[in-house]
Amino acid sequence: MGLKSDEFLIRRAPLAMAARVGASDLPAIPGAIPAEQDLADAAAREGIFSTTVGKVIAWGRYSSIWPATFGLACCAIEMMGASNARFDLARFGAEVFRASPRQSDLMIVAGRVSQKMGPVLRQIYDQMPDPKWVISMGACASCGGIFNNYAIIQGVDKVVPVDVYIPGCPPRPEGLIEAVIMLQKKIAATPVASIRE
Amino acid sequence: MAILPPIRGDGTPPNRVPVQEGVPHIHPGGQGEFLDKIETGEELMEINMGPQHPSTHGVLRLVLSLDGEHVRACRPDIGYLHTGFEKSFESHTYQQCIPLTDRMDYLAPPINNFGFALAAEKLLEIEIPPRGQYIRVIVAELSRIASHLIWLGTHAMDIGAVTAFMYCWRERDKILDIMEWISGVRMMTSFIRVGGLMADVPEEFVPMVRAFVAEFPKRVDEYEGLLTANPIFRQRTIGLGVLDSATAISYGCSGATLRGSGVPYDVRRAMPYSGYDQFQFDVPVGVRGDVYDRYLVRVREMREACRIVEQAVEGLPGGPVNTSDRKVVLPPRTEIDNSMESLIHHFKISTEGFRPPPGRVYSAVESARGELGFLMISDGGNRPYRCKVRGPSFSNLSALSYMVQDELMADVVAVIGSIDIILGDVDR
Numbered sequence: 001m002g003l004k005s006d007e008f009l010i011r012r013a014p015l016a017m018a019a020r021v022g023a024s025d026l027p028a029i030p031g032a033i034p035a036e037q038d039l040a041d042a043a044a045r046e047g048i049f050s051t052t053v054g055k056v057i058a059w060g061r062y063s064s065i066w067p068a069t070f071g072l073a074c075c076a077i078e079m080m081g082a083s084n085a086r087f088d089l090a091r092f093g094a095e096v097f098r099a100s101p102r103q104s105d106l107m108i109v110a111g112r113v114s115q116k117m118g119p120v121l122r123q124i125y126d127q128m129p130d131p132k133w134v135i136s137m138g139a140c141a142s143c144g145g146i147f148n149n150y151a152i153i154q155g156v157d158k159v160v161p162v163d164v165y166i167p168g169c170p171p172r173p174e175g176l177i178e179a180v181i182m183l184q185k186k187i188a189a190t191p192v193a194s195i196r197e
Numbered sequence: 198m199a200i201l202p203p204i205r206g207d208g209t210p211p212n213r214v215p216v217q218e219g220v221p222h223i224h225p226g227g228q229g230e231f232l233d234k235i236e237t238g239e240e241l242m243e244i245n246m247g248p249q250h251p252s253t254h255g256v257l258r259l260v261l262s263l264d265g266e267h268v269r270a271c272r273p274d275i276g277y278l279h280t281g282f283e284k285s286f287e288s289h290t291y292q293q294c295i296p297l298t299d300r301m302d303y304l305a306p307p308i309n310n311f312g313f314a315l316a317a318e319k320l321l322e323i324e325i326p327p328r329g330q331y332i333r334v335i336v337a338e339l340s341r342i343a344s345h346l347i348w349l350g351t352h353a354m355d356i357g358a359v360t361a362f363m364y365c366w367r368e369r370d371k372i373l374d375i376m377e378w379i380s381g382v383r384m385m386t387s388f389i390r391v392g393g394l395m396a397d398v399p400e401e402f403v404p405m406v407r408a409f410v411a412e413f414p415k416r417v418d419e420y421e422g423l424l425t426a427n428p429i430f431r432q433r434t435i436g437l438g439v440l441d442s443a444t445a446i447s448y449g450c451s452g453a454t455l456r457g458s459g460v461p462y463d464v465r466r467a468m469p470y471s472g473y474d475q476f477q478f479d480v481p482v483g484v485r486g487d488v489y490d491r492y493l494v495r496v497r498e499m500r501e502a503c504r505i506v507e508q509a510v511e512g513l514p515g516g517p518v519n520t521s522d523r524k525v526v527l528p529p530r531t532e533i534d535n536s537m538e539s540l541i542h543h544f545k546i547s548t549e550g551f552r553p554p555p556g557r558v559y560s561a562v563e564s565a566r567g568e569l570g571f572l573m574i575s576d577g578g579n580r581p582y583r584c585k586v587r588g589p590s591f592s593n594l595s596a597l598s599y600m601v602q603d604e605l606m607a608d609v610v611a612v613i614g615s616i617d618i619i620l621g622d623v624d625r
Contacts, residue, residue, distance in 0.1 A: 069251045073278055073621055074303035074384060076255075077347065084366035099251045112300075114624075117248065117256060117277045124249050146296060151281035170384055 054192040061105075061131065062187040065094040065180065068104035070124065073111025075138040075170040082173035089173075094180045101127040106183070107160070108176070112140035113153045125160045133187070135179050136162045139169045241269060246609070248277045253613060254351060255620030257594075266605050271598045275591075278624040286584040290550035291317045291391050294581065299385040301586065302622040304344035305565040307336045307376075310389035315470055316560035316571035316584075317391040320553035321525060329393045329518035330471045335406060335509045336379075336388055337562075338502040342413070343372040344565035345499050352492070352614035353424060356433050361423050368416050375405050391551075392526040393519030403510055410507045417499055424492070434489035438600040438612035441486055448599070449592035452567025453498060454616045457483035457491035464563035475512075476505045488615040495617070525551050550579040566590050566617055590622035 043049075071079060082089045089095045098104040101124045113121060125134070136156050139145035142165045144154035156162060163186060164179045171179075247258040256277035262270040282301055286294050298313045299306040311333060318325065325333070350365035373383040379398050380386035388395045424430045440450070445458040455462055463480045465473040481497035483490025519526040527546055528539035545551075555577040561570040567589025576582040593616045600616075601609050 068249075070249060072256055073280075074300055077303060077384065080347075080351075081366065081370070084370075085363050086367065086370050097251075101249070112278070112280055114277060114279050116279060120248055120256075120277065146300075147280055147285065149281040149285050151279050151284075172383060 055188075057192045058188045058190065062184040063093050064096075065106045065133075065183070065187075066096045066098050066104045067094060067106040067108050068101050068124065068128065069097045069099050070107055070121075071110050072113060072117065073140065075110035075141070078170045078173055079108055079110045079137065079176060082176045087173040087177065089177060089180065092177060092180050092184070101125075102129065104128055105132050106135065107132065108135045108137050109141040109156045109160075109162075110137040110170075112145065112147060113156050113159065114151050115153060118153050118159050121156070122159050131190075133163045133183055134160050135176075135183060136165045137176060137179070138166060138171055142167070145169055244606075248274075253610075254618055255623075257613070257618070257620055257623070259597075259609070261606060261609070263606055266607070268601050268604055268606055268609060271601045271609070273594055273597060275594070275620070275623050278620045280621070280625060282625045283584055283586060286581050288580065290579050291553070291581065292550055294584070295390055296385065296387045299387055300621060301588070301625055302344075302564055302566065302569070302590070302619050303384065304347050304619055305337075305340040306385050306387075307340045307389055308562060308564045308569065310387060311337050311471070312560065312562040312564070312569045312571050313584075314389050314391045315562060316558055316573040317553065318520075319558040319560050320556055320573060320575050321391075321522070321551070322554075323392065323520045323522050323525060325393055325471070325520055326517050327472070327514045328397075328516045329520075331509045331513050332394060332398055332518060333389055333471050334473065334476070335506050335513075336376075336386075338506045338509070339372050339375060339406070339409075341502045341565045342499050342506075343369045345495050345502075346372075348495060348565075348614070348617045349420060349492075352611075352617070353430070355610045355614045356430060358424060358427070358430060361420055364416070364419060364423070368413065371409055375402070375409065378402065378405060390526075392522065393517075397518045403513065406506060406510050410503055410510065413503050414500060417496060417503075421496060425496070431489065433608070433611055434492060434615070435487060436485070437488045437604060437608050438615060439485060439487045440596055440600050444599060445486070445596065448596040450567070450596050451589050451592065452563070452565070452617075453491055453494045454567065454593045454596070456481065457494045457615075458486035459483055464561050464568050468561060470560075470562060473505075476508050478502075478505050488611050491615040491617075552577060552579050561587070564589055564622075566619065566622060567593060569622075586625060588622040588625060590616075590618040590620075594618050594623055 071077075081087060083095050083097065094106070101107070105128065107125055107128065109121065125132070134156075136142045140147060140152065141156045142162075144152050146169070148154070153159065164183050166175045166179045168175050242263045244261045244263055245258065246261055247253045248256040250257075253259070258274040258277065260272040260274060261268050280300070282297055285297055289297065294313060295310050298309040301309050346365040346369040350362035353359075353361035376386050376388070377383050379402055380388040380395060440454070440458050442458045442460050445455050445460060450458070451462065451464075459482050461480050461482050464470075465478075466480055478501045479497075481494045481501065483494050523539065523542045525546070528536070528542055532539040533543055553575045555575055557572070557574045559570060559572045561568050563569070568587065569589055570587035572583075572585040572587070573581055574583040597612065597616060600612050604612065
């Protein structure tokens with residue numbers, strides 16, 4: 001299932017939970033003391049463990065990130081390259097590119113953002129349901145890149161909040177994969193109830 | 198231009214509904230008056246497609262006027278990727294412009310370098326040694342194949358054939374590996390410079406290219422096995438988006454979009470540059486001018502490009518790759534230690550570049566999309582006074598409204614795919 005052992009340690013089940021398993025239905029453990037330890041072992045054998053709701057929700061969020069298909073320029077080609085068989089973004093659970101922002105929770109801004117595109121980009125971001133994240137892919141999206149002129153917005157963070165920046169012009173597909181992994185760590189560490197301002 | 202009824206091809210499948218009587222043909226090629234002619238009655242619905250749309254191959258926005266499922270008018274809205282290249286050229290030295298050109302048509306960056314370098318070299322009146330010319334041809338043709346592979350993968354995916362995408366990307370990555378080996382970068386190589394190349398190719402280059410050339414024709418057979426005889430693909434593409442040769446010429450189309458309509462115009466043949474006249478290759482042309490013909494032309498072009506690469510690798514001459522003009526290209530490191538003039542040249546080129554004589558040139562190359570032209574004006578300074586780029590995608594896109602006239606809305610994506618536009622090349 002991809003559960004990490006440090007996050008989902010099998011803990012001693014609370015007495016109430018173990019009692020509901022029904023210790024009498026379990027095979028007897030030779031030499032066992034009928035105590036809390038015994039009940040916890042029995043619960044573990046039944047596949048019961050305890051964790052927090054926040055960790056489970058975060059696990060669900062970061063294990064299945066759905067990016068919006070939002071290619072702008074050159075970086076979009078490497079973004080498509082990251083989803084091909086050689087680099088296979090699916091290994092990290094982020095390959096389901098959706099054409100509709102309503103169905104996605106990650107916007108990969110792949111390419112230079114022109115002054116004309118800026119409002120469109122913001123509208124698409126606003127159409128995405130919460131919680132949502134943004135990866136700024138490449139030098140142009142992050143800071144304008146080599147285009148310091150009238151036409152290009154000098155960084156997409158002037159339009160939408162950005163979670164991960166990727167350097168490179170364009171970044172390699174491995175760079176995008178690294179950014180997805182960094183984003184997954186960030187999502188895992190984000191409290192469930194936190195609301196993006 | 199007179200308002201003409203759209204010309205339908207002979208191979209119109211029977212499931213296409215003929216144009217209804219009473220609904221006027223709207224040919225959007227008039228002098229801007231077509232906007233007034235669009236009927237805004239209850240029968241027509243305006244629908245917006247893009248700029249965020251997976252099948253517009255970038256940030257193209259189309260405003261479609263629909264009569265049921267049929268497109269009665271299509272107005273492209275461009276500029277969502279306007280980057281200001283032409284203005285940026287004016288504030289960079291000639292050599293600094295090369296990385297900018299990479300990002301115009303980002304599916305085949307070396308061909309953009311090629312076009313810019315040829316225009317600047319025409320201003321400078323310098324010649325490149327044969328080895329440099331051959332390596333330029335190899336790199337350009339490889340990137341043409343890489344570009345066509347992306348086109349094929351995405352075009353097939355737009356129509357619903359997802360497998361071709363995976364296959365095409367496999368070969369494209371091999372080309373990118375070669376590019377990375379010679380330049381250090383996968384995509385934006387900036388390998389072709391004014392006055393020659395970034396550097397001579399490493400010795401592994403020739404075996405890598407040979408291995409690719411030996412394998413690639415079989416791979417094209419695989420793609421064709423997926424699509425050429427595929428009844429679904431044929432039904433979606435034959436008779437769709439017909440562009441007759443006269444209309445294609447009048448719109449200024451070039452590349453496979455023009456050749457698909459039966460016009461054998463290829464810049465490599467019409468105005469040979471960099472020794473293209475020494476290579477044997479065919480210029481494939483279509484018959485019907487529909488989406489399927491443009492598909493066949495591009496697939497055939499991949500085979501022809503492979504042939505050119507094969508000939509160039511086999512006949513690759515020795516010698517230098519850069520011009521011997523020390524005012525343009527940096528002298529070798531050893532020469533700087535021994536010659537005061539070389540040290541001065543090195544300093545001058547590094548600090549302020551070179552200054553072509555005042556003049557005005559036009560130079561064109563055959564990019565993966567068509568005729569990529571550079572009109573370059575020098576005032577004697579170290580930066581272009583003006584550099585106008587004739588992007589092939591822009592002209593090809595202008596014919597889109599004509600091609601989708603009275604077609605089904607679902608077929609618009611197939612037509613867009615067939616003209617192989619790159620919005621970086623359209624908007625610049």
